[in-house]
Amino acid sequence: MLFRSTAQAAGPNAVGIIMTGMGDDGARGLLEMHQTGALTIAQDEQTCVVYGMPKEAVKLGGVDAVVGLPRIPELVTQAPTRLAYKRLHGASVPG
Structure with missing residues (x-):
C-alpha cells in the first residue's frame, strides 16, 4: 500500500527502495512507482538476508538500479539528478 500510495501521490517525484524480505506485494507496488517515473x-x-522481494521487483521490471546496501544512501542523495535524467531520456542513469 505504501508504494501504491506514493505512486499515486508523488509519481515521478518519488524514490522507492525495496530491501530484503519475502513475498511480492512490495514488488508490485514498486513497479507502479517505476511506471509513474519514480x-x-x-x-x-x-547484501540481502532474504532476496525474495527485491528479486521479484527485478523480475517484474520495476527497478532502475540494483545495488548493495552500502550504496543505497549514495543513490538517494543523487535522486534529483537521476530523476531529471530519467524524465529527459526515458531511462535511468547507468550505474
Whole structure:
C-alpha cells in the first residue's frame, strides 16, 4: 500500500527502495512507482538476508538500479539528478 500510495501521490517525484524480505506485494507496488517515473532501487542479493522481494521487483521490471546496501544512501542523495535524467531520456542513469 505504501508504494501504491506514493505512486499515486508523488509519481515521478518519488524514490522507492525495496530491501530484503519475502513475498511480492512490495514488488508490485514498486513497479507502479517505476511506471509513474519514480526512481526505484532494489537491494542486491549479496547484501540481502532474504532476496525474495527485491528479486521479484527485478523480475517484474520495476527497478532502475540494483545495488548493495552500502550504496543505497549514495543513490538517494543523487535522486534529483537521476530523476531529471530519467524524465529527459526515458531511462535511468547507468550505474
